[in-house]
Amino acid sequence: MSDGLGDPRAEAEGELALALIALEDGDTRHAAAHAGNAIASDPSLRDSYRALDRLSAAHDDVLGWYPEEVRYTGAAAARAYLLARAGSPDAAFGLLCAVTATAPGKPWAAGWLAPDGSPEPEFMARLEARDAANALLRLAVALPDPVPAEWSAPLSPWARAARWLVGAYPERSDLLAPLSALLRRFGDHDPGAREEAICWCQRAEDSGEPHATVMLGYALRAAGRPGEMHEAWLRALKLDPDNVDLRVDIAEQHAVSGNLPEAISWLEEGLLLEPGHPKAFPSCCAMRFVSDDDVAHLVRLADWWRDNPWHDYSHDMLSVACYQRPWLSVVPSGGFLAAGVPAAESVPSADAEEALRAVACDGYAPHPVAAYDTAVALSVLSLEDLLALLAYPPDVPRTPFWEREDPAYWPRVARVWACLGLLHHKTDEPWPSSVRRATLADLTAGAAGQAAEAAMNALVTAAWTDPQCRGDVAGLLGRRFLEEASADRPVPASAACLILSCPAMPAEVTALARELTR
Numbered sequence: 001m002s003d004g005l006g007d008p009r010a011e012a013e014g015e016l017a018l019a020l021i022a023l024e025d026g027d028t029r030h031a032a033a034h035a036g037n038a039i040a041s042d043p044s045l046r047d048s049y050r051a052l053d054r055l056s057a058a059h060d061d062v063l064g065w066y067p068e069e070v071r072y073t074g075a076a077a078a079r080a081y082l083l084a085r086a087g088s089p090d091a092a093f094g095l096l097c098a099v100t101a102t103a104p105g106k107p108w109a110a111g112w113l114a115p116d117g118s119p120e121p122e123f124m125a126r127l128e129a130r131d132a133a134n135a136l137l138r139l140a141v142a143l144p145d146p147v148p149a150e151w152s153a154p155l156s157p158w159a160r161a162a163r164w165l166v167g168a169y170p171e172r173s174d175l176l177a178p179l180s181a182l183l184r185r186f187g188d189h190d191p192g193a194r195e196e197a198i199c200w201c202q203r204a205e206d207s208g209e210p211h212a213t214v215m216l217g218y219a220l221r222a223a224g225r226p227g228e229m230h231e232a233w234l235r236a237l238k239l240d241p242d243n244v245d246l247r248v249d250i251a252e253q254h255a256v257s258g259n260l261p262e263a264i265s266w267l268e269e270g271l272l273l274e275p276g277h278p279k280a281f282p283s284c285c286a287m288r289f290v291s292d293d294d295v296a297h298l299v300r301l302a303d304w305w306r307d308n309p310w311h312d313y314s315h316d317m318l319s320v321a322c323y324q325r326p327w328l329s330v331v332p333s334g335g336f337l338a339a340g341v342p343a344a345e346s347v348p349s350a351d352a353e354e355a356l357r358a359v360a361c362d363g364y365a366p367h368p369v370a371a372y373d374t375a376v377a378l379s380v381l382s383l384e385d386l387l388a389l390l391a392y393p394p395d396v397p398r399t400p401f402w403e404r405e406d407p408a409y410w411p412r413v414a415r416v417w418a419c420l421g422l423l424h425h426k427t428d429e430p431w432p433s434s435v436r437r438a439t440l441a442d443l444t445a446g447a448a449g450q451a452a453e454a455a456m457n458a459l460v461t462a463a464w465t466d467p468q469c470r471g472d473v474a475g476l477l478g479r480r481f482l483e484e485a486s487a488d489r490p491v492p493a494s495a496a497c498l499i500l501s502c503p504a505m506p507a508e509v510t511a512l513a514r515e516l517t518r
Helices: 008-024 028-041 046-058 073-085 089-102 129-141 149-168 173-186 193-206 212-222 226-239 244-256 260-273 280-292 296-307 313-322 350-359 368-380 383-391 400-404 407-422 435-445 449-465 467-486 493-500 507-517
Strands: none
Touching: 008 028, 008 046, 028 046, 028 073, 046 073, 073 089, 089 129, 089 149, 129 149, 129 173, 149 173, 149 193, 173 193, 173 212, 193 212, 212 226, 212 244, 226 244, 244 260, 244 280, 260 280, 280 296, 280 313, 296 313, 296 368, 296 449, 313 368, 350 368, 350 383, 350 407, 368 407, 368 449, 383 407, 383 435, 407 435, 407 449, 435 449, 435 467, 449 467, 449 493, 467 493, 467 507, 493 507
16 A cells, blocks of 8 residues: 555554455455555554454464465564464464564564563463573574664563563573573663673573583673683683684684784684684685785685575675775775776667666675676676766766765766676676677776776676686786886876786786885
8 A cells, every 4th residue: 555655553554454354355365465464564553463363263274374484574473473372372482583583673572472562471481481592592693783772672572581581480591591692682772681691691601501601702792891701712612622603703803802813813723623614714714814915815705605605604704804995895086097988889878877876876895796796787788888888977876875975986986887787798708709808808908097997897806706717807907007007107006906906916916016005
């Protein structure tokens, strides 16, 4: 419905009205769909759950309208309520935790689990305590630490659920460490939450609970007590000497403290135990790059990620290492040559302009692999349109990022994205004889300032994403750079940064580039 668009309560009431109309007509399938939509819009609207009660009375198997494999949050939340009503509290609680993890900013618990802000004790008493603690732990892992202020209120019933479990089962030391993971995340908004989480972990450690010492370290870190955190994690390693994940945590804490050599040493120790560890390897590559500024470490990480695409931590580490680095995550404002733009036979089409604005709406990308992947949206454009975009960049996108930026910066960024689009032109052609390589090489060899540098960046990106073309790209750009360096004119630092970001660049070329960036 369009009425009330943007107002969650109004949208929920509109969907609920449709659900009730369908219910009166005996159309339970559509009634169920609209009830799920109402819950998705505003989970705290209690009348939506009363509609589910009416659905249950009108249909023998209303759960069938919300199948177990459903991924839509409103339908999943409806299923959780129906499971609770049908006498399956553990399944209901776990599912509602999972829904909350998917959209933490909505008050999922307010509709029926905690209508007055705290979970109903009668319902909580029916739960298997360990299953409930594990469900809250899974929710905690999906949340940032600490939770942002705007999520604190809708998530607070879950913190109260954790406290209820601890209070109701004082003898159950096995609940304490998992529940501490959730409670400590409320430390910015709930006075005493972090210290309470520490106390729970200490009690669990004193009782000999496995992993309690590790969780104590996390709680101490959240409370800003790094010395005690480190001591706790060293105790945990004595109990579990093969724990590579813990070594990664210790290493990253050393990195935060500015002790990179010690951090890398911990990661290398972990990699001896597990060479392909999905966190230790990306972290080690990123830290080595930060330590010596050699892009080969990040390229090695990108290659590893290509072979292990399910490890998103690689994206995280690439993003951290490339942050605010010229060409690796931002387009520098300087130019390779003084001026000039490439010639084009026509202006870009309206569709081409819109496509480029869409990919460039946030400026650049967090790392070269992300830039390449984002630019695939430009693969539908013709070569003529891409070259026209280089010559005639469209108007600046009307986005928050570009409202903050100097409009004079836009043409440079637009040309960078246009050249990245060229990388996706006829990708079925073998690289050495491809139109995309020939076009980018011609632009690089030209005297067209921003376009030449944008083409160089696209070639560097190709080398990041395709190991087969690295030698060719390094040779092409290395020769171009040496020609500029030997000419009687200054070479901007932005061009030298491009050379330093290029995989497989010969050492003598990178040495010269480093001199020019000092």
